[in-house]
Amino acid sequence: MKHIVLLLGFLLVSGFPVFADNSGRSLSDEEIKAEFARMRNDFTASGDDWVFTRVVGAEGRTKADIYLKAVEVLAEIYHDSNEVIQNKDKEAGVIIGKGFVESPIRKLNWATLGRNRCWHLIKIDIRDNRYKITLTVSSVWWEIGADLRGPFNGTEHKFSEFYPLWTSCKPKLRQTSFGNLRFVHESSLETLDLIASKIDRKLTEEDDW
Numbered sequence: 001m002k003h004i005v006l007l008l009g010f011l012l013v014s015g016f017p018v019f020a021d022n023s024g025r026s027l028s029d030e031e032i033k034a035e036f037a038r039m040r041n042d043f044t045a046s047g048d049d050w051v052f053t054r055v056v057g058a059e060g061r062t063k064a065d066i067y068l069k070a071v072e073v074l075a076e077i078y079h080d081s082n083e084v085i086q087n088k089d090k091e092a093g094v095i096i097g098k099g100f101v102e103s104p105i106r107k108l109n110w111a112t113l114g115r116n117r118c119w120h121l122i123k124i125d126i127r128d129n130r131y132k133i134t135l136t137v138s139s140v141w142w143e144i145g146a147d148l149r150g151p152f153n154g155t156e157h158k159f160s161e162f163y164p165l166w167t168s169c170k171p172k173l174r175q176t177s178f179g180n181l182r183f184v185h186e187s188s189l190e191t192l193d194l195i196a197s198k199i200d201r202k203l204t205e206e207d208d209w
Contacts, residue, residue: 140183165181
């Protein structure tokens with residue numbers, strides 16, 4: 001299973017961290033706007049934040065059952081529950097944490113490397129028979145340099161700095177700029193999928209002992 005920090009890769013073009021279009025072709029302005037409109041169906045915009053939510057059924061499972069498995073899953077995905085979990089309340093059935101998605105290091109040219117990071121807040125609300133995962137993201141960080149083997153030291157960019165939210169973006173940079181928003185959208189959905197699938201697997205394994 002891929003770890004969160006290795007979920008998604010992207011290319012770095014013209015100093016902006018971006019995804020390559022899956023088809024390898026250029027997207028028209030209309031196609032970019034249409035794709036962004038579809039993306040917006042998957043999250044709620046709240047100020048600078050994008051909020052992704054997933055409600056998952058767990059029939060026959062108690063709140064305590066699901067809570068324990070969720071804590072285990074976050075520890076596995078992020079390697080250490082003490083690092084990611086900022087607050088947890090077993091009685092209330094609430095877990096709050098913080099993590100990130102980071103791309104592999106990519107070569108820009110013979111002398112320059114780049115990488116990208118997207119921090120997210122995680123909240124898991126748990127009840128008997130179901131739970132809800134909420135992922136909140138508000139920006140993208142990126143870093144370029146000759147040697148990126150050290151700790152991440154990137155620059156934060158708000159979503160409003162990328163096309164089509166940045167309406168004055170030059171036409172030749174629009175697809176490149178839009179790739180940042182696609183990165184946030186796709187990595188957030190994959191993070192939700194990963195957390196939910198791992199919790200479900202742990203609950204299922206309990207039945208198969």
